[in-house]
Amino acid sequence: MACDFKTIDEKWQKFWQENNTFRSLPSSAHPKFYCLEMFPYPSGKLHMGHVRNYTIADVVARFKWMQGLNVIHPIGFDAFGQPAENAAIKNKTDPAAWTYKCIDWMRQEMRRLGFSYDWQREIVTCDANYYKWNQWIFLKMFERGLAYRKPATVNWCPSCATTLANEEVVSGGCWRCKAQVEQKELEQWFLKITDYKEALLDDLKLLNNWPARVISMQENWIGKSQGVEIYFKIKETGETINVFTTRVDTIFGATYIVLAPEHSITVKLKDKISNLKEVELYIKKAKQKSRTERVDAAQTKSGVQIKGITAINPVNNEQITIWIADYCLMEYGTGAIMAVPTHDQRDFLFAKEHNLPLRIVIQPQNQEPLSEHQLSEAYEGDGIQVNSGQFDGLDNNQAKVRIADWMQSTGIGKIQTHWRLRDWLISRQRYWGTPIPIIYCDRCGVVPVPDDDLPVKLPEKIKISGEQGSPLTKVKEFVNTKCPKCNAKALRDTDTMATFIDSSWYFLRFCSPDFDSAPFKKEDAKYWMPVDQYIGGIEHAILHLLYARFFTKFLKDLKLVDFSEPFNRLLTQGMVLKDGIVMSKSKGNVIDPDSVINEYGADTLRTFILFAAPPEVELEYSQRAIEGSWKFLNRVWTLVSQISGTVVEKSEKDKISALLRKTHQTIKKVTSDLENFKFNTAISSLMELVNAIYQEVADNKRKDAEVFLAVKTVVLLLAPIAPHICEEMWQMLGGKSPVSKAIWPTFDENLIRTETVAIIIQINGKLRSKIDIEVDSPEERVRELALNDEKIKNWLGAKQIKNIIVVKDKLVNIVI
RNA sequence: GGGCAAGUGGUGGAAUGGCAUACACGAAGGAUUUAAAAUCCUUUGGCCGUAAGGCCGUGAGGGUUCAACUCCCUCCUUGCCCACCA
Numbered sequence: 054m055a056c057d058f059k060t061i062d063e064k065w066q067k068f069w070q071e072n073n074t075f076r077s078l079p080s081s082a083h084p085k086f087y088c089l090e091m092f093p094y095p096s097g098k099l100h101m102g103h104v105r106n107y108t109i110a111d112v113v114a115r116f117k118w119m120q121g122l123n124v125i126h127p128i129g130f131d132a133f134g135q136p137a138e139n140a141a142i143k144n145k146t147d148p149a150a151w152t153y154k155c156i157d158w159m160r161q162e163m164r165r166l167g168f169s170y171d172w173q174r175e176i177v178t179c180d181a182n183y184y185k186w187n188q189w190i191f192l193k194m195f196e197r198g199l200a201y202r203k204p205a206t207v208n209w210c211p212s213c214a215t216t217l218a219n220e221e222v223v224s225g226g227c228w229r230c231k232a233q234v235e236q237k238e239l240e241q242w243f244l245k246i247t248d249y250k251e252a253l254l255d256d257l258k259l260l261n262n263w264p265a266r267v268i269s270m271q272e273n274w275i276g277k278s279q280g281v282e283i284y285f286k287i288k289e290t291g292e293t294i295n296v297f298t299t300r301v302d303t304i305f306g307a308t309y310i311v312l313a314p315e316h317s318i319t320v321k322l323k324d325k326i327s328n329l330k331e332v333e334l335y336i337k338k339a340k341q342k343s344r345t346e347r348v349d350a351a352q353t354k355s356g357v358q359i360k361g362i363t364a365i366n367p368v369n370n371e372q373i374t375i376w377i378a379d380y381c382l383m384e385y386g387t388g389a390i391m392a393v394p395t396h397d398q399r400d401f402l403f404a405k406e407h408n409l410p411l412r413i414v415i416q417p418q419n420q421e422p423l424s425e426h427q428l429s430e431a432y433e434g435d436g437i438q439v440n441s442g443q444f445d446g447l448d449n450n451q452a453k454v455r456i457a458d459w460m461q462s463t464g465i466g467k468i469q470t471h472w473r474l475r476d477w478l479i480s481r482q483r484y485w486g487t488p489i490p491i492i493y494c495d496r497c498g499v500v501p502v503p504d505d506d507l508p509v510k511l512p513e514k515i516k517i518s519g520e521q522g523s524p525l526t527k528v529k530e531f532v533n534t535k536c537p538k539c540n541a542k543a544l545r546d547t548d549t550m551a552t553f554i555d556s557s558w559y560f561l562r563f564c565s566p567d568f569d570s571a572p573f574k575k576e577d578a579k580y581w582m583p584v585d586q587y588i589g590g591i592e593h594a595i596l597h598l599l600y601a602r603f604f605t606k607f608l609k610d611l612k613l614v615d616f617s618e619p620f621n622r623l624l625t626q627g628m629v630l631k632d633g634i635v636m637s638k639s640k641g642n643v644i645d646p647d648s649v650i651n652e653y654g655a656d657t658l659r660t661f662i663l664f665a666a667p668p669e670v671e672l673e674y675s676q677r678a679i680e681g682s683w684k685f686l687n688r689v690w691t692l693v694s695q696i697s698g699t700v701v702e703k704s705e706k707d708k709i710s711a712l713l714r715k716t717h718q719t720i721k722k723v724t725s726d727l728e729n730f731k732f733n734t735a736i737s738s739l740m741e742l743v744n745a746i747y748q749e750v751a752d753n754k755r756k757d758a759e760v761f762l763a764v765k766t767v768v769l770l771l772a773p774i775a776p777h778i779c780e781e782m783w784q785m786l787g788g789k790s791p792v793s794k795a796i797w798p799t800f801d802e803n804l805i806r807t808e809t810v811a812i813i814i815q816i817n818g819k820l821r822s823k824i825d826i827e828v829d830s831p832e833e834r835v836r837e838l839a840l841n842d843e844k845i846k847n848w849l850g851a852k853q854i855k856n857i858i859v860v861k862d863k864l865v866n867i868v869i
Numbered sequence: 870g871g872g873c874a875a876g877u878g879g880u881g882g883a884a885u886g887g888c889a890u891a892c893a894c895g896a897a898g899g900a901u902u903u904a905a906a907a908u909c910c911u912u913u914g915g916c917c918g919u920a921a922g923g924c925c926g927u928g929a930g931g932g933u934u935c936a937a938c939u940c941c942c943u944c945c946u947u948g949c950c951c952a953c954c955a
Contacts, residue, residue, distance in 0.1 A: 055907080266873050270950065273872065280955080298955060311955095354953085380953040390955050398870070399953050473954055591949075628949090664893075665881060670874090671948080673881065677894055681881095684908095685893085691908085734883070737892035744892095751909080813888050818936040820888050858935050864887055868935050 056690040056778060058654025065780045066164055074793055075118075075169040077125045079580040086122040087581050088114040089560055089620075091589030091597070092129045095155035096136055099162045101629040101636055101662075101674060102590065104646045108659045109626055109668050109730070110588045111168045115773035116727045118169070119797040125581050126169055127563040129176035130156050133184075133552045135218065138485040142519040148485040149513060152179060162647065166655045167776050169793070174566045178555040179485070183562065185508035186572035187554050188490040190604070192501050193611060195491075199245040202499070205478055209237035213520045216482040229519065236341060241480035242489060242548070246603045250275055250474050252617070253602055262622035264669070267594045274595050276473020281457045283391065283466040285310060285364040287318075288372060289325055294318060294364060297386035297471055300396065301460070302453040305441040306414035307391040308404070309374045310364050311356065314339035315383040319359065327361035332377060339379035354403040355379060366391075367465035368456075369442065378403065386471060394431065395423075401431040414440050415449050477600070479551040484517055484524040486549030494536035494543040503537050509545070523547050556597055557604040560584055560619060571613070578614055587620040594625065624730060627671040636674065644674055656775035657683040663732035663774060685736075686775055689743055689767060690782065692750070696764055697785040699756050713804060715745050716763045720800040723770045732774070739771055761786075769798050814839045815866040821848050832859045839865040 069075065079085070090110040093103055114126040130152075137148040144151070156177060163170065176183055194200040208217040212232035216239075221228045246253075254275045257268050280299035287294065294310060312318065314336045319326065326332055335357040356378030363372045380399065381390055394404035395413045404411060411425040415436040423432055438444045444452045460466030480489065488509045490502035502509055512531045517524045525531055525547040536543035558572065564581045565574035598620070605619040628635050631642040649658045661682040666672040719742040726735035746763050749755050765786055772779035772792045783792035807828065812835060814822040822844040826835060836857055839845060849869065856868040 266950080269873065273951070273954095276954065278954085296955085300955075378953090382954075385954050387955095392955095397955075399955085403953090471955090594950075667882085675881070675894075678881065681894055687908095733881095734892080737883075740892055747909090811888085815887080815936070818887085818934095823888075856935060858887095860887065864936090866887080866935050 056654075056687055058656065058686075058778065059651075061781045062165070062167065062650075062655050062777045065777045066167060068780070068791070069167075069169070069793070070164070070172075072791075073173075074791060075114075075124075075126060075171050076173060077123060077171050079577065080123050083121055083123040085581055086114075086117040086124045086586075087560075087584045088117065088124060088126045088586050089563075089584045089588070090128070091587075091593060092131050092556070092559065093159060094134060094136070095130045095132055095152055095159055097155050097158065099159055099166075099646055101644060101646060104166065104658065105629055105662050105668075105672065106588060106590065106626055107163065107166065107168055108662050109624065109732070110586075111166075111659075112663065112727065112732060112773045113586055113588070113730075114169050115776060115793060116797070118793060119769075119772065119795060121796065125174075125563070126171060127174040127176075127566075128163065128168070128170045128172075129174075129559060129563070130159070130178065131552065131556055131559075132156065132177050132179035133486045133549075133555055135483065135485070138483060138517060139519070141485075141517050147514055148517070149179065152485075153177075165650055166646070166659065169776075174563050176559060176562050176566050178552075178559065179511075181508045181510050182567075182569070183559075184487040184511075184555070186558075186562070187487040187550060188502070188507050188509060189504065189572060190558065190608075191550065191554075192490055192504070192507075194244060194607065195501050199248060199607070200242055201245065202240050202242055204238045205241045205243075206236045206238050207241075207482070209235045211235055214522050215520060216523075239480075239482075241478055242491075242546075242550075243476040243478050244603075246477045246600075247472065247474055249603050249606050250277075250472050252606055253474075253599065256602070256606075256618055259618055260620075260623070263620075264623060264625055267591070267598070267623060267625060270594045271599060274474065274599065276471075278471050278473075280469060280471060281460055281466045282387065282469045283460065284367060285391070286367070287322070287375075288363045288365055290322060290362070292318065292322065294375075294389050295387045296389045296391045297469065298391055299471075300393065300453075301456050301466070302438065302441075302449040303393040303396045303414055304366070304368050304391065304456060305438075305444075306393040306395050306412045307366055307373065308394060308410045308412060309376055309392050311376045311378050311381045311390050311392050311400075311403070312359075313381040313383040313388040314377055314379055316377070316388045319377065322362060325361050326359055328357075328359070331357055332359055335377060339377075342379060354399075354406040356403060356407065358407075368460075374409070376407070384475060385473070395425065395428060396431055396433055398431040398433065401428075412440055414438060477551075477603075479554060480548040481551055482523040482547075483549050484511075484515070486552060487511075487554065488525070488531075489546040489548050489550060491546040492534055492536060492543045493546065494539060494541060496541055497536055497538045497543075500536055500538050500543070506537065511549075525549070553596060553600050557600040558608070560601070561608070561614070573613075575613060582614065583616050583618060584620045586622045586624065588624045588626065590628075591625040598623075624668060626668045627666065629672050629674055631674045633673070649679060653679060653683045654686075654777070656686055656777050660686060660736065660775055664736045665733070667733055668730050685740060685743070686778060688747075689771065690778060692743065692746060692764060693768065693782040693785055695750070696756060696761065697782075697787075710759055712745060712749050712763055713759050714807070715742055716759075716766050717800040717804040720766060720770065720798050721805060724797070724800075727773070735770075736774065739767060742767055766798055768792065769795060810862045812839070812862070813864045814842060814845055815864060816845070816848050817868060818866060821845060828862060830862075832861075835859050835865060839867070 088110055090106050114124050117124045132152050137152045140151050141148040178184060191200055208222050210217055210227035210232055212230045213227060217227060217234060222234050225234060226232060227234055254277055257271055278299050280297055281301040283296050285294045285296060319332060323329060356376050359375045359377060362375055364375050366373055392400040394400040394411050396415060413423050413425055416422050416439050417432060417434055417436040435449050438447045438449055438452045444456060457468050461468050488511055490509045492500045492502060494500050512528045515524055515528055532545050532547060534543055534545050561573040561578050564577040568574045601619055606617055608614045609617050630636060634640055636642055657679060661679045664682060665678055719738050722738045723735045749760060768779050768782045776793060779792050809825045810828050812824050812826055813820055822842050824838055824842055826838060836859060852869045854867060854869055858866040
């Protein structure tokens, strides 16, 4: 009789819900375990990527429950964001209505997958009870000077009169109306994440249980680099241009200087520039380009020389030309670079384009010396200094240090540390987000909304057209207010916050979701935090994780938390593919999880997704493999059905049977596999145990205590993976309380140990024979047995034995 | 362009430096069935051989080692992330 997955799914989902099985409260009786997945954006339906993410987390949570830990496993919705606004424009509805509809749908799907959430902790970030605390944290940052305003450029569509996100700019045009996108400067709010750059970098060392590649991505993003700031004098005026370089060893090869179009020197020395018109035209054009356009690798090496002024290289007093090029960005370094075309590929291409001089200053060792006129690309490797004055003959890495010291002591440069990390721009000219709690008063200036007036509520049911700027600017009741200081007429900030703010501290809100006098209750956070296991996609490896770390450090400075890193252990799961490409709407290869659940049940989908690949790598969706998982679960089901009604017979006591040993081996293997997220091999070994039970029942017609134990063990070990049918089977086997809260089985090392062990015999490293011998046999005996083995004797013949290597209980290798 | 992964049967994938291909899918054969589905059992890396058995084999080429899918070097391919980041 095949298993009726659908009925069983519903029965147990109802049971868990009615019995609050996964409700978690602080308790000193058991150690806590905080299991968290990256909460979803409510876009409409769950996709396979969600299913994978949440299934992995669910197995971890259920496994920890069964191991007796006090587990917190919450879920919520990251509900603010542009898609809701766009959907509202398209369907002429309200973003709130659309969002809550999506949430209802997704919540239902999550229930249908049997996830063990504590639903009483659910949070939705577009709820004023949540975003109130975004505003509160923002104001705390404002008080401490960590939130500040400065002008910044945005992508601006002149025809829609609205700002565009980078992804809404499609090859230089607006995605909706195709109009040419402009760059517009606006006063915007920034958070001073750079104040925490050192801690953000240093504390990466504490994250031993994060994937190495996420650590290195964060390191690169923070981008600490040691280098030298070099002062180039302008011959004609005596002004100085500061240049930052990490390759000071190449300074003698600098043959020109490149400035960012925004560099102030062009304005300052206007009068001296002989081709001013040409220069100004270039600057104007460069400023119109979006950042992405400017950094587009396909772009030609455009640039223009500033005529009438020349720079002096301070190390050799050489006069060199000065250029402006849009590939040089003002935000990095000093907005000016020294160009060394022989040892930097970008400079090389630029120099070739504009016919600029080359000089080699580093010669590679152990190969033909390079020459300027034969160079086809820059040489960026190490070597020996040449054409470098008193530093000739030094190894370039040594020279780097010597030149830097020399520059510092002679005052032509200064050793400096540069960071790539910029402050975080959080203003969005959008409706569907947290209003920025700031009021502008003619008399008092920038005034923060007092704590007592929080939340600044987002006006509801307003018209959103996607045109004529931010919708909030047109809501008079919202914009017009009174200054909290002087009570005069004043205006609210009409921007909203970037949604990454919402996800930067939500893990703390889960600890006390209803608390109403602070973002979270200190004692609760102290009990539950930090997150023991965090699980999510690699696409969040940089921004989300960095912002969450930043917020945590800030909250520590506020003394609201006593730890500096929010996530102890991180798992980044791989993507779900179909036919070798990422499953996505745009590719049209999406499989709806719902349809799989309807046909095969939630447990089948869960088992498949865990079995098909290790969690960190890509997973290829396969209908056949779904059926395979379904077959396996049915096999287990059939076994339990057959055995559950029968009388248990006594088993022979005197010896440890193969089945009992296999049972204990499987407990050991599955336990360690689940600890290490090796779900695929955990399932394999469960399959092996099930196969072994089938053999016993078929061959020996056994239905004794050992068979019962083996079957019960399968149900327990499988419970985190396929919880619905395991609950049902557990009940069939006489379990009184839910298997979800049953005690995880333990193994007996004595039952695993065997008396004999198979030793492999190699000749010159190749397998030639095998023998069974007693465990712990002395080397002498192993050697003797190996040499007396018939097959080995044949192989050896009269050949001379050079050496024999014996690895205890494992192998003998005879070298001839 | 930079950084980081990965490359193993027809397919998804196993393998603390020690039996390569566990487990599963697919395929072939068999049992059961009036028949089919489902289920159960057997076989299944390639080549040679009736067989016993042998040889080859983890992207390519080198190296270290008694022994390499695993460690080192060079290269190729694919994927991901970041990107004129000085």
